[in-house]
Amino acid sequence: MTDEIGVLVVEDDEHTREVNSRFVERVPGFTLAGTAPDANSALRALRADRDGGRAAAISLVLLDMNLPDGHGLDVCRRLRASSIDVDVIAVTAASDVATVRAAVSLGIVQYLIKPFTFASFTERLEGYREFVTGVDATGTATQSEIDQAFASLRRGSSTTSLAKGLSEETMSRVLAVVRRESALSAREVAAQAGLSRVSARRYLEQLVESGKLTRATHQHGPGRPEIQYSRIR
Structure with a gap:
């Protein structure tokens, strides 16, 4: 194919x-x-x-x-x-x-x-x-x-109950961005989806809650660890 x-x-x-x-x-x-x-x-x-x-x-x-x-x-x-x-x-x-x-x-x-x-x-x-x-x-x-x-x-048969203020179309766009990559931070998703970092994180957390994405913490050198989001494999 x-x-x-x-x-x-x-x-x-x-x-x-x-x-x-x-x-x-x-x-x-x-x-x-x-x-x-x-x-x-x-x-x-x-x-x-x-x-x-x-x-x-x-x-x-x-x-x-x-x-x-x-x-x-x-x-x-x-x-x-x-x-x-x-x-x-x-x-x-x-x-x-x-x-x-x-x-x-x-x-x-x-x-x-x-x-x-x-x-x-x-x-x-x-x-x-x-x-x-x-x-x-x-x-x-x-x-x-x-x-x-x-x-x-x-x-693909599951449904997502959206939190107040979130749109299904933007949710779909965020999900598509993450599914194209192995793992992304909220900052990286925000840049690709055309959202603020705060908005991107809200959508990402909703997708984790609904079982469509996973979340893991990664430490890249000194400083605060970064949360990355990945599609469920």
């Missing part, structure tokens, strides 16, 4: 399709490979993507369940029957148990219920990215590596 994960957004509502497409383009590591307003358009786009002997541009499908010409679950079944190897995240208002259970049985890797925030959307995509990069596809994986890869999907 390339560094950029190509995404196909399948959504019949034009406004929602545009919003979801913009969301994809705002998440580091993902690129919008195309959009489709219905099931048949999505299947045609995926088949065309696999034809011609070139590398596939679409690795992930954000799939609505309620499409004008078919159900999202039927799209998944047709993808599997056609041996089209692509991952699917359900992005839908359908929350009935039968649909959710069928989605799991068909291998849908994440389930995001509408309406949702950009922060929740980002969590799902970042969890997916950690999942696909967590195990080397060219070799064998240890039990620990497999557990860690699947845990990244579960972390």
Whole structure:
């Protein structure tokens, strides 16, 4: 898989399709490979993507369940029957148990219920990215590596109860900054996220409390030790 994960957004509502497409383009590591307003358009786009002997541009499908010409679950079944190897995240208002259970049985890797925030959307995509990069596809994986890869999907399903005065969009930006590095201080995060050091620390501490980051104290020579924040591996 390339560094950029190509995404196909399948959504019949034009406004929602545009919003979801913009969301994809705002998440580091993902690129919008195309959009489709219905099931048949999505299947045609995926088949065309696999034809011609070139590398596939679409690795992930954000799939609505309620499409004008078919159900999202039927799209998944047709993808599997056609041996089209692509991952699917359900992005839908359908929350009935039968649909959710069928989605799991068909291998849908994440389930995001509408309406949702950009922060929740980002969590799902970042969890997916950690999942696909967590195990080397060219070799064998240890039990620990497999557990860690699947845990990244579960972390993407968690929610954050924000303290007063914090915004979900800024929280997502701070989280993305830390996840790009091995360990950062509040000062370093503030510089990269465009925040004051005090604000950055508030967001970082909230992320530690919610289980998305870890915190450790490091001593660099004489003087006061520095707190550094890292993503959970």
